[in-house]
Amino acid sequence: MVMRLAPGPSGPLHLGHSRMAILNDAYCKATKGTLLLRLEDTDPDRVMLEAFEWIAQDLQWLGVTIHTTVVQSDRFDLYYAHARRLLEVGAAYVSTAPEEVWRDAKLHNRPLPERHEAPHAQLERFDKMLGGAYHDGEAVLVIKTDLADPNPALRDWAAMRISTSPHPRTKDRYLVYPLMNLAVALDDHLLGLTHVLRGKDHLNNTYRQRWVFDALGWSVPHYIHYGRVRIDGPELSTSTMAAGIADGTYSGWDDVRLGTLRAMEARGIEPAALRRYWVEAGVNEVDVVLSWPTLYAFNKELIDDRSDRFCFTPDPRTVRIEGVEGPLERSSPLHPSHPERGERRSTLHPHGGVVEVLIAGADWDPLPNGALVRLKDMCNLTKVDGTTATFAGVPMPTGGRRPQILQWVEPIGALPLQVRRPEGPVDAGMVEAAAGAAAGGVVQLERYGFVRLQPTSAERPTQLHGAFAHR
RNA sequence: GCUCCCGUAGUGUAGACCGGCCAAUCAUCUCGGCCUUUCAAGCCGAAGACUCGGGUUCGAAUCCCGGCGGGAGCACCA
Numbered sequence: 001m002v003m004r005l006a007p008g009p010s011g012p013l014h015l016g017h018s019r020m021a022i023l024n025d026a027y028c029k030a031t032k033g034t035l036l037l038r039l040e041d042t043d044p045d046r047v048m049l050e051a052f053e054w055i056a057q058d059l060q061w062l063g064v065t066i067h068t069t070v071v072q073s074d075r076f077d078l079y080y081a082h083a084r085r086l087l088e089v090g091a092a093y094v095s096t097a098p099e100e101v102w103r104d105a106k107l108h109n110r111p112l113p114e115r116h117e118a119p120h121a122q123l124e125r126f127d128k129m130l131g132g133a134y135h136d137g138e139a140v141l142v143i144k145t146d147l148a149d150p151n152p153a154l155r156d157w158a159a160m161r162i163s164t165s166p167h168p169r170t171k172d173r174y175l176v177y178p179l180m181n182l183a184v185a186l187d188d189h190l191l192g193l194t195h196v197l198r199g200k201d202h203l204n205n206t207y208r209q210r211w212v213f214d215a216l217g218w219s220v221p222h223y224i225h226y227g228r229v230r231i232d233g234p235e236l237s238t239s240t241m242a243a244g245i246a247d248g249t250y251s252g253w254d255d256v257r258l259g260t261l262r263a264m265e266a267r268g269i270e271p272a273a274l275r276r277y278w279v280e281a282g283v284n285e286v287d288v289v290l291s292w293p294t295l296y297a298f299n300k301e302l303i304d305d306r307s308d309r310f311c312f313t314p315d316p317r318t319v320r321i322e323g324v325e326g327p328l329e330r331s332s333p334l335h336p337s338h339p340e341r342g343e344r345r346s347t348l349h350p351h352g353g354v355v356e357v358l359i360a361g362a363d364w365d366p367l368p369n370g371a372l373v374r375l376k377d378m379c380n381l382t383k384v385d386g387t388t389a390t391f392a393g394v395p396m397p398t399g400g401r402r403p404q405i406l407q408w409v410e411p412i413g414a415l416p417l418q419v420r421r422p423e424g425p426v427d428a429g430m431v432e433a434a435a436g437a438a439a440g441g442v443v444q445l446e447r448y449g450f451v452r453l454q455p456t457s458a459e460r461p462t463q464l465h466g467a468f469a470h471r
Numbered sequence: 472g473c474u475c476c477c478g479u480a481g482u483g484u485a486g487a488c489c490g491g492c493c494a495a496u497c498a499u500c501u502c503g504g505c506c507u508u509u510c511a512a513g514c515c516g517a518a519g520a521c522u523c524g525g526g527u528u529c530g531a532a533u534c535c536c537g538g539c540g541g542g543a544g545c546a547c548c549a
Contacts, residue, residue: 008549043548099547107473107545140547151474153545161547180549203476204544227477228542280498281483287542291482294499304512311509337512376508396508405508446509471511 001033002194008040009051011238013058014259015231022278024197025064037069042183044167058261062271072183073169079178082186087122091215094125096139106155109147129176136162145211153204181205185212193221200225227287234259256422256467268442268452268469273299296470303442308334311407312445314429316358321381323391324350330378344434346410358409358430374403407446419451419466
């Protein structure tokens with residue numbers, strides 16, 4: 001099998017692209033086939049130079065194996081040669097009618113006079129196009145189909161147009177640009193594609209492209225179309241993302257509020273989770289909605305075992321514990337299933353019988369005065385009021401109901417942490433000192449969720465920020 | 472408006488080509504229980520679907536027709 005990935009290099013890859021990439025890659029790997037990356041940069045106004053590199057990186061992160069990469073802007077001479085061939089065999093014509101006139105004619109099943117002219121006249125106009133005799137929009141190469149086709153989307157379609165916009169790669173070398181349907185049809189044959197697996201938004205394009213194959217006497221590859229994916233939540237529009245990054249709304253292409261693959265990576269979403277998700281979804285032509293809970297469940301299965309645990313107290317209260325007679329010791333495993341990995345230890349020394357701890361406001365505030373609770377892995381206390389508690393012993397109370405167990409953080413050495421959530425909000429709080437050593441990796445903040453931690457800056461390594469993955 | 476595609480639990484998915492083994496699979500979600508010094512993980516259990524109506528047939532999720540619903544396209548974007 002020879003298959004291809006054909007993104008337009010207008011930005012980094014996002015969740016929607018990941019399905020196309022993973023599915024094609026999965027089929028190629030399963031059949032020991034060949035996978036091509038074909039960058040479709042035939043619209044000079046929508047090409048972002050950096051995207052060529054980004055796409056390669058994103059695919060590598062996804063674990064997609066690319067055997068060959070081709071760039072369509074390197075192949076214009078090839079397209080011109082085949083356009084000539086199409087004109088010679090009468091499968092195409094050059095129209096110099098205004099766009100609206102041409103469109104209106106085909107909508108009413110009416111041919112324009114130029115459509116009937118002989119190949120030599122068409123080629124003459126085509127050479128004038130290439131020679132710069134026309135300006136943007138003044139001439140276009142059109143593939144002849146059936147003007148009586150009941151499907152209006154399938155009647156004569158534009159295949160090459162004129163654009164004087166400079167192309168980021170080829171600058172002003174070309175004036176005549178192939179449109180997607182022509183370039184794709186030609187390349188799919190010239191590159192030896194056997195199977196084309198793409199979204200069903202290309203369904204009509206498949207019918208259009210068939211006219212080129214037939215005119216040139218080529219046999220068509222096997223087409224498979226999968227349904228549309230609705231992805232709720234993150235921003236996916238390249239132009240909106242770019243604007244947001246430019247005006248500071250987003251921190252970059254990996255901002256957790258975006259749907260880019262770099263954002264997924266920043267959050268600690270594993271490529272293997274995405275792969276499993278799309279492979280299980282398969283190539284059904286039904287439209288689907290991306291299920292975040294399912295994706296997160298797959299991801300959790302991958303990262304749970306290797307993510308060390310730490311306590312995080314968002315929006316913390318400082319609570320004075322009175323009546324403490326000696327130092328309080330605490331030790332908690334880095335991972336409850338892997339005691340061999342070591343422990344996080346603290347020793348809290350009382351001053352005048354008082355020890356201070358941090359407790360999340362959402363945990364502490366709702367507690368009624370007089371409530372008996374336990375600080376996880378350390379001691380019991382009774383709430384007196386909003387800022388004070390009394391020490392109530394070290395051992396876990398036996399008999400009766402087990403007290404509520406709270407996460408807490410020792411104030412001395414605690415690190416400030418800001419966690420950015422994909423939905424937008426930022427949770428600011430304090431995380432236990434030991435988490436500093438995990439910066440750069442994914443941790444589980446107990447009862448809060450999985451977060452990738454990063455030092456906020458090189459100058460301030462003790463201040464952290466985090467990207468929230470999921471619970 | 473025209474054309475094409477699709478319709479199995481909340482979300483996805485298997486089964487449909489070659490009707491019966493489907494009182495419909497698996498995953499996720501939800502809800503119980505066990506375990507647990509995380510409301511995590513793990514273990515056990517429960518609930519939850521063939522879009523509707525006709526037809527063919529001894530028998531239809533599966534074949535046929537129609538309705539309804541959803542999506543895509545009708546770009547000199549990809």
